[in-house]
Amino acid sequence: MGVVAHHRGLAAGEELGRLSSERLRSLIRQGVYRGNTKGLAHRKLQASIVILSRRFAGDFLKFCTRNSKPLPVVGVGQAGSAMLAGLGEIDVRTDVPQFDIYRFGALVERRSNVLDLWREDFAAFAIGCCFTFEHALSDRGIKIRGLRRGRTVPMFRTMINTVPVGLFGGEMVVSMLPIRRCDVDKVRAITARYPHAHGAPIHVGDPAVLGIRDIERPDWGEPLPIAADEVPVFWASCGTARNALQRAELEIFITETPGRMLVTEMDHQSDVGFFKVF
DSSP, rough: OOOBBBTTTTTTTTTTOOOOOHHHHHHHHHHHHSOOOOOOOOTEEEEEEEEEEEEEEHHHHHHHTTTTTTOOEEOOOOOBBOOEEEEEOOTEEEEEESEEEEEEEEEEESSSGGGGGGTEEEEEEEEEEEEHHHHHHTTTOOGGGGOOOOOOOOOOEEEOOOOOOOTTTTTEEEEEEEEEEEGGGHHHHHHTOGGGGGGSSSSEEEEETTOOOOOOOSSSSSOOOOTTEEEEOOOOOOOHHHHHHHHTTSOOOOEEEEEEOOEEEEEETTTOOOOBBO
């Protein structure tokens, strides 16, 4: 059941879970909705965003290309443009519920838009997010506790090294969901159909294999205990970009706040392409 939104600006009786992607982005752009996008905009591709100086954009794109499992690029804007061609009528400065502002690797501010921070030398990237395939799991009767709306799933830094490019490198980040043992094979098969949203999981079972010491203490997100009939399942995560960008200690870069993604106009199973102009 959808949640009836009480935010000023919604029509009476409107439910967040039933809003079109266009309507949802309109509310986000107005600053009416600043919450988690998990479970919203059914069947639409959701994406993480990265905004950084054009000076580093070429190396960042190569970094994503060489590490495409955690970093499936679904859109790249022209230098100085806030638009993301092919993903809908999007203004990347306003169409994310909440932005994280980093300076020299440190999170210094969160805000609902970045209009007054925008620079002509900025380039914007969109990276596919696992929120995209969650409806497909639900539609096939797979119930997962971690998919409750409003929850930010646990994410962990692993001991798997990415392929470095220029300033960008470091460990892969993964997200985790507790999956019933009887559903694991089905989950693998369903999520493999979404390579633009990380595809099939990279590991099932013992978190120590990935270098995760304590599954109850994620690096980002909220912990999710594993029930007796469940097993932890790990997907490559777009959090890998944030980890690499922090290590690079750029003068400034901007991402979405975890869980508050860009909702696009692309169908969740569409072939995704992009162009680049740096």
